[in-house]
Amino acid sequence: MEEQTRWNLRKMYPTDALWYEDLKETEHLCGELAARKGHCAENAQALLKTAQQYFGLDQKLYHLVVFANSNFDQNMADSEAKKLYETAQNTATAIGEKLSFLAPELMQYTPEDFKEYCGECPELACYASFAEDFFAKKKHILSDVMEQMMVRMNDMGASFSKIFEDLVINDLAFPKITAPDGREFAASEANYHTALMSYDRSFREAYFKALLGTYGNYRNTITSIYYGSVKDDCFTAKNRRYPSARAMKLFHNHIPEEVYDNLIETVGQNVAPMHEYVEYRRGKMGLDALHFYDLFVPLVSEGDRKYTYEEAQQLVLEATAVLGSDYTALVRRAFAERWIDVYPRDNKRTGAYSTGSYTSYPYVLLNFTGTLDDVFTLAHELGHSMHTYFSCRNQPYVYSGYSIFCAEVASTLNEQLLSDYLFRHASSKEEQCLLLDKKLNDLRSTFYRQTMFAAFEQQTHQWVEEGKPLLPEELSRLHGELNRQYYGERFAVDPELCNEWERIPHFYTAFYVYQYATGIAAATAIADRIFTLGEPAVRDYRKFLCGGSSLHPIEMLKVAGVDMASPQPVLATAQVFRDTLAQLKALQAE
Incomplete structure (x- = not known):
């Protein structure tokens, strides 16, 4: 077994x-x-x-x-x-x-x-x-x-990411704290979600401050690593005659810079629903002030509910059935033919991802422990893998890959299909509230938070391009200000949170994170088309899955019925957040 x-x-x-x-x-x-x-x-x-x-x-x-x-x-x-x-x-x-x-x-x-x-x-x-x-x-x-x-x-430039990984994974000594059950608990990245979803607030706070306090102890070193990475981006862009590092990165993916600007501007103008959510969460949790370490704990308890891997498999199959019998047949193959490395074990990489070559299976790495989040992660990574499989089988090698801009669409769509399926088959109002709360938190962390990170990256690169140094105090001040903007004045921005930029590995792949936000916006629009139009929308989406890079990303998404060059999908996603919050409030008021 x-x-x-x-x-x-x-x-x-x-x-x-x-x-x-x-x-x-x-x-x-x-x-x-x-x-x-x-x-x-x-x-x-x-x-x-x-x-x-x-x-x-x-x-x-x-x-x-x-x-x-x-x-x-x-x-x-x-x-x-x-x-x-x-x-x-x-x-x-x-x-x-x-x-x-x-x-x-x-x-x-x-x-x-x-x-x-x-x-x-x-x-x-x-x-x-x-x-x-x-x-x-x-x-x-x-x-x-x-x-x-x-x-x-560029080979030397890639070393900054490796140095950061070595520091965090191999060299940082994260302190031990006492868990609610009395066990010693490492305040490390590996325990991030477990700790922040705990209902014991003092434990969450202790974990958060110990984790980010550890990074804070190395703020000068990490600033130097990040500064080197940003300078490398700017050096490459300047030598290749691009107006900026951002222009270079987006040009390679054939993304107009207006798409990036539109995302930051449109989300920035629609943070009111996030502020409302923060205030609602604060009230429901009975807190004087909401801190970052209060954002993850479910408003509705999942209890001790655990899913077996077999249950997770079945849920994913049923949720994605709308995409066609050949799609679910392929998912079954992934389960039967060992495309997936399922459980955590010693010395195995943490997290989850999908990978594969043109002629191999699209493999998936998981660290499945039976939580609801793990079920969604399975759906997410299989979305990537199905996208890879269909693109590789329908395009010659030269066009088989797909842009990072499109990469998060198939994975996020699968999550939305799963969320809809679970909500429609929920056995109680509490279970529906749990799913709505999870949807809000996912949108918060993927749509709003990744856009906030995109704004951080844009500013840091602009500073370096203007000849200004990156200093730890300025980076932490910037991160703190962005958190206040996105979460609202009633949100408590602790000193530790200002240092949180230090732990984000994606910053070493510049101008990457914005695509999580555009990806969920595109997936939200596609899901809405599937829920309202049915088979015609599924056909359009399947063409997108098979397209690889035969068209540029903006044009490829138009095949699926979404125009990411317009602000509409971003506005619609903000509206989904607003509507989901209203739905949760109404259910919890009954």
């Missing part, structure tokens, strides 16, 4: 020896492509060969990296797994360096040259969209020598 609940990564590589053989083959392919320097597009057939070699190499390398990363995450104490992981990272960097000549060489040609080549060699036509995007980057591609340098610099 234990084997059945652990993912079968060995379907990718039955032995490490086979992985190393593939690694050697990948290095050989890289050498063959590098040897063609100066002749990569001298005629149509040469360009076709370059494209086939490059994407064949990229597919094989990504397969290697997925296995190495996932294999390490299932047992981070395994020295051989760590060796594979580090080897994969080093090889990817080395290949990037060896092929850094490729973009500058191809940029010597024009879209007109490519069109002419397509007339001579029709097989090139499948790369037309890729070529259009490639030539759009022309002014941001540097010389051969500079591109090689940028590969090395």
Whole structure:
């Protein structure tokens, strides 16, 4: 039974020896492509060969990296797994360096040259969209020598995230506090949700202050790490001739900067429902003031309710049945064919994610303990995996991946389908209230909170681009001010909360977090279409799932019936929060 609940990564590589053989083959392919320097597009057939070699190499390398990363995450104490992981990272960097000549060489040609080549060699036509995007980057591609340098610099820039992870996971000594049952309890990241959902307020407060107090003790070190990461973003953007780091990051995903501005502005103008929620929660909990550590505890007790993994599987199947029998058949395969590593264990990575290569299963890592949140996490990660599966099976490799901007849509939609299903099948008013409370908290943490983080990132990068240093006092002041803006004047902003920016790992992948907020806004709009239109909306959504990157993200979401270039989906999500709060108030008043 234990084997059945652990993912079968060995379907990718039955032995490490086979992985190393593939690694050697990948290095050989890289050498063959590098040897063609100066002749990569001298005629149509040469360009076709370059494209086939490059994407064949990229597919094989990504397969290697997925296995190495996932294999390490299932047992981070395994020295051989760590060796594979580090080897994969080093090889990817080395290949990037060896092929850094490729973009500058191809940029010597024009879209007109490519069109002419397509007339001579029709097989090139499948790369037309890729070529259009490639030539759009022309002014941001540097010389051969500079591109090689940028590969090395970006590899060093990625170290800031690794330094942060090493500090938090391996070096920070989180203090022990006493749990309500008398046990010693580590005030660490691993116990974050368990502690903050406790009904014992003094315990929540002690945990919160111990956790963030630990980060606060290293505020100068963490500020330096983050400052280095932001400077690296700004350095790369400036050298690649982008007006800002944000412009660079959004350009790569084909997202207009207006989308980012619209999100922050529209959410900022609609924080009143969040302020109302904070005040309602404060009143229901009977508190003089609401603190951050009071936001997670359910207003309606879940009691001792635990879900078995088998129950969670069935709930996800029933909730997603609206998406089609082939969709749920694929979910059943995920359960039966060991695509999922289910339970926590020593030395396994915490959290949850979905991963996979073009030819592998879309694997899922969980740390399932039987809570309602765990059931939603299963639905969420399977949303990612189904998106990956359908895109890979319906698109050629070159268009099989999907933008991060679209990535959180399928996962969040699954959560919304599950929430709706559970609410409609709830056996009591209390159970319905529990689900409404969870929905509000999810919207708070994903829609409002991630937008707040996006505003933080925007300001910190702007400071560095203006030549201003990042100082711990200024970063904490900014974070405190944003919390007051988003949660309201009646919300208590403790000194520890001002330091909370120090613990956010996503800040080391700049301008990423806003996509959680846009993702839930898009998913909310799609869910509304499915609930109101039925089958036509499902068909549109299924086209989106199969689309990969065959269209740019904004256009791909339009296929599913959502225009994220307009403020409407963001406004609608704020309205959903307002309506859900009104619904909870009405039920609890009965």
